[in-house]
Amino acid sequence: MSAIDDLIRARRGEPDRSRPEPGAQAMIFCDRLVRIFTVGGLEVQALQGLDLVVGPGELTALVGASGSGKSTLLGILAALDVPTGGQAIVDGLDLASLRTAQRLAYRRATVGFLWQQTSRNLFTHLTAAQNVTLPMRLAGVGRAERQQRAAELLELMDVADCRDQVVPEMSGGQQQRVAVAVALANRPRVLLADEPTGELDTETAAQVFEAMRTANAELGVTVLIVTHDRAVAQHVRRTIAIRDGRISTEVLRRAETAADGREELVAQEYSVLDRAGRLQLPHEYVTALGMRDRVRLELEPDHIGVWPGQEDGPPGAGDGPGQAAGPGEPGGGPDQAAAGAGDGEPGAGR
Numbered sequence: 001m002s003a004i005d006d007l008i009r010a011r012r013g014e015p016d017r018s019r020p021e022p023g024a025q026a027m028i029f030c031d032r033l034v035r036i037f038t039v040g041g042l043e044v045q046a047l048q049g050l051d052l053v054v055g056p057g058e059l060t061a062l063v064g065a066s067g068s069g070k071s072t073l074l075g076i077l078a079a080l081d082v083p084t085g086g087q088a089i090v091d092g093l094d095l096a097s098l099r100t101a102q103r104l105a106y107r108r109a110t111v112g113f114l115w116q117q118t119s120r121n122l123f124t125h126l127t128a129a130q131n132v133t134l135p136m137r138l139a140g141v142g143r144a145e146r147q148q149r150a151a152e153l154l155e156l157m158d159v160a161d162c163r164d165q166v167v168p169e170m171s172g173g174q175q176q177r178v179a180v181a182v183a184l185a186n187r188p189r190v191l192l193a194d195e196p197t198g199e200l201d202t203e204t205a206a207q208v209f210e211a212m213r214t215a216n217a218e219l220g221v222t223v224l225i226v227t228h229d230r231a232v233a234q235h236v237r238r239t240i241a242i243r244d245g246r247i248s249t250e251v252l253r254r255a256e257t258a259a260d261g262r263e264e265l266v267a268q269e270y271s272v273l274d275r276a277g278r279l280q281l282p283h284e285y286v287t288a289l290g291m292r293d294r295v296r297l298e299l300e301p302d303h304i305g306v307w308p309g310q311e312d313g314p315p316g317a318g319d320g321p322g323q324a325a326g327p328g329e330p331g332g333g334p335d336q337a338a339a340g341a342g343d344g345e346p347g348a349g350r
C-alpha cells in the first residue's frame with residue numbers, strides 16, 4: 001500500500017518524489033489535528049497534534065486506552081465534529097472548509113460508519129433490505145438500482161437470508177453485518193468503524209470483522225476500525241496505537257512464506273516520527289535504561305543511536321547539540337571551541 005511505503009520511506013529518510021503535496025495521494029490525511037473540549041471552564045485536550053496518513057484501499061486498525069481520543073478522531077473524520085486546530089483531509093476534501101450542505105453530502109456518500117450500538121446503525125422497525133435501500137433513496141438512486149445493490153451487498157456480507165427480517169429477528173452478528181451493508185450503500189470511499197464488535201462474542205466478532213475485510217478487498221473501500229479486539233488488531237497489515245491524543249506507535253505486518261510453504265504475517269513495530277521530528281520512545285525502553293530528562297543522540301550511516309544522558313555532567317554541559325559530537329572527531333570539538341573562545345587566531349589581531 002502506498003501510505004505504508006511512504007511511511008517506511010520517510011523513516012529511511014529517502015525523499016519522496018512521488019508526492020508533491022503532503023497528503024495529496026492519501027485517502028485520510030491528518031496534520032497536527034487538535035480537538036479541545038471545554039467543560040465547565042476546564043479544557044480537555046482530546047487530540048493533541050495528531051498526524052495520520054492512510055492510503056487508498058488500506059485496512060487499518062486503531063487501538064488505544066479508553067479516553068485516548070479514538071472516538072474524537074472518528075467523529076472528525078465523519079464530519080460530525082470539527083477540529084479546534086490542524087487539518088483533516090479525506091478523499092481530497094478539507095473537512096474544515098465544508099459548508100452545511102457539503103458536510104451532509106460527504107456523510108451520505110464519501111464516508112460510511114459503523115457504531116458499536118446497533119440502534120445507531122439500523123432502524124429497528126425496518127427489514128434488512130429496507131435499511132440498506134434507505135440511504136440510497138435519500139441520495140436519489142432509482143428503485144431498481146437500489147434493490148439490486150441492496151441484494152448484492154447483503155449477499156457480499158453473507159446475510160442474504162436476513163433480507164426480509166426486521167432487526168429484532170436477527171442475531172447481533174447479523175445486525176452488524178447488515179449495518180456494514182448499510183454503510184456501503186452509497187459506495188463510500190472510506191468506512192469508519194468505532195468498536196463495531198464491542199458487544200459481540202469472539203466468534204461473532206470475527207464474522208463482523210471478516211465482513212469489513214471483504215468490503216475492503218472486494219470493493220476497495222478504505223477501512224479504519226477502532227477496536228479493543230486483539231484478534232482484529234493482529235490480522236490487519238497495519239495497527240496504529242493512539243495515546244494521549246497522538247499516534248504513538250505503529251505495527252506493520254507483511255506476509256512471508258515460511259519454510260513449510262505457509263503464509264504468515266511478520267510484524268514489526270515502529271515509532272512514529274512527526275513532521276517536526278518528534279518521536280516517542282516506548283515506555284519500557286525508557287525505563288529499562290533509566291532514561292530521563294535528556295538523551296544523547298548520535299547519527300550513524302544507517303541509524304541513530306540513543307543513549308541515556310549524563311546525569312552528573314558539569315553545569316553547562318550539553319548546552320548545544322555540538323557537545324554530543326564524538327570524541328576525537330577531526331575539526332569538531334575542543335580545539336575549535338578553544339579557538340572560538342579566544343581573542344583571535346594566534347598571530348592575528350595585533
Ligand code: ADP
Pocket residue numbers: 037038039044045046064065066067068069070071072073
Ligand atoms: P476514546 O474513544 O479513545 O475512549 P474519546 O475520543 O471518546 O476517547 O475521548 C477523549 C477525551 O476527550 C476524553 O478525556 C473524553 O472525556 C473527552 N471528550 C470526548 N468527547 C467529549 C465531549 N463531547 N465533551 C467533553 N469531553 C469530551
Ligand code: MG
Pocket residue numbers: 070071072
Ligand atoms: Mg471511544
